[in-house]
Amino acid sequence: MKNIIVGQSGGPTSVINSSIAGVYKKAKELGYDHVYGMVNGIEGFLNDNIIDLDDYLSNDENYELLKRTPSAFLGSCRYKLPKFEDDPDTYKKIFELLEKHEIESLLYTGGNDSMDTVKMLSDYAKENGKSQKFFGVPKTIDNDLPITDHCPGYGSCAKYIATSLKEIIRDNESFNKSRLTVCIVEIMGRHAGWLTAAAALAKDDNCSGVDAIYLPEDTFDLDEFLNRVKTLAETKSSIVIAVSEGIQTADGKFVCELGADDRAVDAFGHKQLSGCASTLCNIVAKETGLKTRAIEFSTLQRAASHLASLTDINEAEAVGARAVEEVNKGNTGMMVTIQRVSEDPYKSETDVYDIHDIANVEKKIPDEWIDKENKQMTEEFIKYARPLIIGELLPIFKDGVPTHLVRK
Ligand code: F6P
DSSP states (O other), rough: EEEEEEEEOOOOOSHOOOOHHHHHHHHHTTOOSSSEEEEEEEHTTTTOOOOTTTHHHSSSHHHHHTTTTOOOOOOOOOOOOOOOOTOOOHHHHHHHHHHTTTEEEEEEESSHHHHHHHHHHHHHHTTTOOOOOEEEEEEOOTTOOOSSSSSSTTHHHHHHHHHHHHHHHHHHTTTTTOOEEEEEOOOOOOOOTHHHHHGGOBBBTTTTTSSSEOOOSBBBOOHHHHHHHHHHHHHHHHEEEETTTTTTBSSSSSGGGGGGGOOBBBBBBBBOOOHHHHHHHHHHHHHHEEEEEEOOOOHHHHHHGGBBBBBHHHHHHHHHHHHHHHHHHTTSSSSEEEEEEEETTTTEEEEOOOOGGGGTTOOOOOGGGGTTTTTOOOHHHHHHGGGGOOOOOOOOOEETTTTOOOOO
16 A cells, blocks of 8 residues: 555645645555545644545546635644654654554645644654655745745735735725825734735735835834824825734834733744734824724635635645655655746746754845835845736636535
8 A cells, every 4th residue: 555644734825725636636646545634734643533535636626626725625733743752652643543544654734833743753753763754845824934935825825915905005095185094904924024025016007005014024113103104194195004913012022912911822832913903003093193994814815715826826736746756756854845947937846955944944034125214125025926926716606606625
């Protein structure tokens, strides 16, 4: 028997399922008997909760539907694999289950924390003479994995952000100056501002773009922010500002905490960051008397498969396929990366890299791509991000809404 298993971990994206599709197709091409999926990542696997993807993907119609289905088809988890020294039984269990199902290789889609799981399992296998292979499949809307040019999931989320901001700006411009609204839009991305920076892509020949972009890479100064709003309000009839959920003041406090109590913390110690747009709106209203509106893109931005980028979908499928090719060749302890091989026309290829240099490392936006004085992004950033949002794959509509592939 030649079997392989794939799991999804961390926050979903609108193209993570395309990676599962890519894994399945390539594994079947290479003659794997069973392509299993973990239900709810490694946490579900530990409870022997797996499905056979043949039950879903052996017909082309479902395969195409999966590529248009947002979120994690297999179910995800935020599970921190303990260190072997602290909990040897968990490792014993994982390898027993791999042996029970005759699984040669385990692929894991995820971001920084999930790559740590791949690292720990591949290290354990090497050190203990186990033959199973482990490979990372990159996925995160946050775009903060190092080495890879970008991460599957980012382009689609960026496309949603650029499109929605353009629509918000259009709406906000409807009234004249006497009804000026300060609209503050909060965007995900934790400690890296890649997604918030995508607000810059709203600007084109028929849209003047957002008035300011506040990134976690730049210390947030409340006085500077209020002065900027007041200055803009002197001349403009519409103000739209993009802020990252992760902006912090000089003393290391998250802006979302300025107006609220302690945040919930997940298994990796990450605080839940949300509410900075409403916190800032309250402050602006109090300090200036201006009308404000807080918009939190929240889940919408990472689940918007109706607006996914075709470039992103294709790359997500390609990284899944490449991971299968690699483990099939006997490689382990690595992650698939995306390399930009041509700027114009944009072209990318997959490559691989040692997981030890990737797990737990967060890639921030280079300083030279941020115009800190004007709170905007530079042309270099636009050149980097624009190709990633290009192309569409329309949903399959049923009764007026997109239809999805779901587990039975
Ligand atoms: O890591 C992806 C991400 O979407 C972050 O951008 C965000 O801060 C976080 O997940 C939200 O986590 P949750 O879905 O657990 O609230």
